[in-house]
Amino acid sequence: MEMHVRWRHHQLGLLGYLRHMLASESFVDVTLCCQAKRLKAHRVLLSASSSYLQVNCF
Numbered sequence: 001m002e003m004h005v006r007w008r009h010h011q012l013g014l015l016g017y018l019r020h021m022l023a024s025e026s027f028v029d030v031t032l033c034c035q036a037k038r039l040k041a042h043r044v045l046l047s048a049s050s051s052y053l054q055v056n057c058f
């Protein structure tokens with residue numbers, strides 16, 4: 001059985017969902033700190049965008 005799913009604007013939908021997850025702190029699993037500032041983030045997104053973080057931090 002083969003199934004196809006189509007989602008017209010999947011990039012915008014996914015980005016919106018990821019923003020919602022960050023705002024609600026769903027799956028937030030790392031906090032980056034620099035001087036007096038803190039930034040909560042998703043480890044998987046940081047790893048996906050940085051080979052340095054993939055190798056050295058996670």
